[in-house]
Amino acid sequence: MALVRRAGIGRYYDVNGWLFVAPALGLIALFMIYPIAWSLWMSFQSGRGMTMKFAGFANIVRLWNDPVFIKALTNTMTYFVVQVPIMILLALILASLLNNPRLVGRGLFRTAIFLPCVSSLVAYSVLFKGMFATDGIVNSTLQAIGLVASPIPWLTHPFWAKVLVILAITWRWTGYNMIFYLAALQNIDKSIYEVARIDGVPAWARFTHLTIPLLKPVILFTTIISTIGTLQLFDEVYNLTEGKGGPSNATLTLSLYIYNLTFRFMPNLGYAATVSYVIVVLVALLAFVQFFAARERDR
Amino acid sequence: MNGIGRFAASAATYGFLGLMAFLSIFPFIWMVLGATNSSIDIIKGKLLPGAAFATNVGNFFTLVNVPLVFWNSAKIAILATVLTLAVSSLAGYGFEMFRSRGRERVYRAMLLTLMIPFAALMIPLFVIMGKAGLINTHIAVVLPSIGSAFVIFYFRQSTKAFPSELRDAAKVDGLKEWQIFLFIYVPVMRSTYAAAFVIVFMTAWNNYLWPLIVLQTNETKTITLVISSLASAYYPDYGVVMVGTILATLPTLAVFFFMQRQFVQGMLGSVK
Structure with a gap:
């Protein structure tokens, strides 16, 4: 019974579910995932202010x-x-x-x-x-x-x-x-x-x-x-x-x-x-x- | 155990708890006493009420545009709280009510973001806000905190207690999903909202590092930032600083005493 119900309106359920979580996920993606990925990318760059160039592992060497x-x-x-x-x-x-x-x-x-x-x-x-x-x-x-x-x-x-x-x-x-x-x-x-x-x-x-x-x-x-x-x-x-x-x-x-x-x-x-x-x-x-x-x- | 031993043990217990309670409260007492003393007396460790309260309050109000600073803090805290509760409760409800394998995976991945330290976000966030032209605005302070994995988690946990019969009945009555959420779920879950409100409000009111980075002029600064800059002056006037800390602590203290049950419930939300 439950299975039938699920199969019947499953898709409808799904779309609603994603709609409910979408605003939060969008914000998390924009203000958590994107920055943390970008920050990883930045860590391989070097330079003053906004002018940066690829520096490989130079920053990691510098840490030591x-x-x-x-x-x-x-x-x-x-x-x-x-x-x-x-x-x-x-x-x-x-x-x-x-x-x-x-x-x-x-x-x-x-x-x-x-x-x-x-x-x-x-x-x-x-x-x-x-x-x-x-x-x-x-x-x-x-x-x-x-x-x-x-x-x-x-x-x-x-x-x-x-x-x-x-x-x-x-x-x-x-x-x-x-x-x-x-x-x-x-x-x-x-x-x-x-x-x-x-x-x-x-x-x-x-x-x-x-x-x-x-x-x-x-x-x-x-x-x-x-x-x-x-x-x-x-x-x-x-x-x-x-x-x-x-x-x-x-x-x-x-x-x-x-x-x-x-x-x-x-x-x-x-x-x-x-x-x-x-x-x-x-x-x-x-x-x-x-x-x-x-x-x-x-x- | 004999009577004397038991007496000694319970005396030690009360002594220890009494000391801990005293140490916990003392800085608050000291803060209130400090507001009545001159800066010199405070630094010398004077423990009696003084006569400088009016002077300190007067100086604080001359140095700081109090209504503006309070308005800034309140605006940020209320905006952050309302938006976070709306967006994150929607998601917590969505994750619990409409389960699918894909969504479970997304949920687990989302929980991992709880481990991301803010220090690793602040540089890109600052650049993003700069590009969007939002530096020195309150919306920039609020935006990154709205999608909160912690609050989503809290709402999902609490939604497990939401009776699904209510939802089924509403559906029979022909309500749409968003109507069920807005007119049935929200009123039924009001104690969950109250607990989440307390936690999010306190965090937003006390937030420091991100506002410190984003808010750069005196017109936009919050009470927390103002106290920090008053106290880091070369010769800080501690009497004035004490008045500031009292004013900054009063709202959270009030929330704590009036909503103590929800407060504790909110903190515990994560371990249920």
Whole structure:
């Protein structure tokens, strides 16, 4: 019966279906597919401004000899390797604590920890820049409670500037990831935890042996989202360092370097496009690795 | 576990959560306090309300054409939201309702575009907009975001819950496909639209990199761009900057508190 119906008006269905998706697909083709293909083409070209000529692999060779690019790549990877695991773990711990129905003030804690997601990337970067000024509130608090003897040069020391960027992103995105875990935990049968508790499984073991394996698909999803986000990091660094990625390129990211190559220095679109493809390749590679890693452990 | 151990554990839990909640909220408190203090006091880390609020607000309104900047931000955010919801919900509905093998392939390919980093698009997009003569216009800011793979995905997922009996009944009544979409689907799915609205609006309101590239004169700039340039001045007036960040955060904060349920639902849309 169903088959007959389908055969009868199948074509009619089809035309309508394509009509519904056509505007979106057209826009995606024009503003995603076409530019990404063009950008690949550009990456094999070289020249100033709009006068470009074919340059083969010259841009790729140039990458290896460009200390600023190497710096931007190292910084971006540092943010990724250090920040993403810290944030995911913190979000998981917070979610499993807040999943306890007997916790008093659960909603309040949840709202508070989620609140940073509401702030715009620019606004919070600007706030952090003020809070972490040399004589600012963070340093004076740290000194008052005796954690540090002299103010930490958050914005002027290469190491601390990176720490500040990592702290800032963690502040902004932990609650976001936590919400995903909380929602996933809500779907897990509570009795599994009850049984484990009655059997005397300690809280930490319940976390590592129950929560993490059960949440694996969501963890994979949030890890890939965070990877894409971190590899594209721009707004925060731009606004914490007046667009320079300083001190002396210590916080420079790939996106910021592309921006500088295109809009700040003498524009070299071909080379900038090559750098942008490094991000494309990294995102694809890391998403693949993460996906594969999550799959392997299933067996 | 004995009583003391349990007490210690729950004290540690509350202590940890309390600290995290405090750290999460503190920058907001600091922002509000900052708006009442002078720039020097803010940088010195003063934690009490000051008397400079009126001065800061006054300075902000002298430095910035507030109504214009707000209008620019609102125009971009509303235009982007309405167009994205219209185009992308249409596509999400289309992908779910009219399945065929070809369309599934296209859908999967489309989802791959979620992985394309914006940094790889911005140079060609800038050149395209330049050729179209759209640099420094708001339409150039909005155009690239309308066909959103994420929103299409969200609508397709939500459409799975749309009762197909409604569609069959409407068809019996002689409604055309577009009428079914407009008069049956849209009203039935209004909570999905609300959740998507929140997410798209917030993203558009807070968008930074692309507007930074495209909008080049003060007449077209958004609140986000204005705060950024105020704060990157050689000697930024932090009191003024704080007033700006409050004004930029208020709309999104309001959306969050009034539509918290849809907000969370929208964020989670992708993992259902």
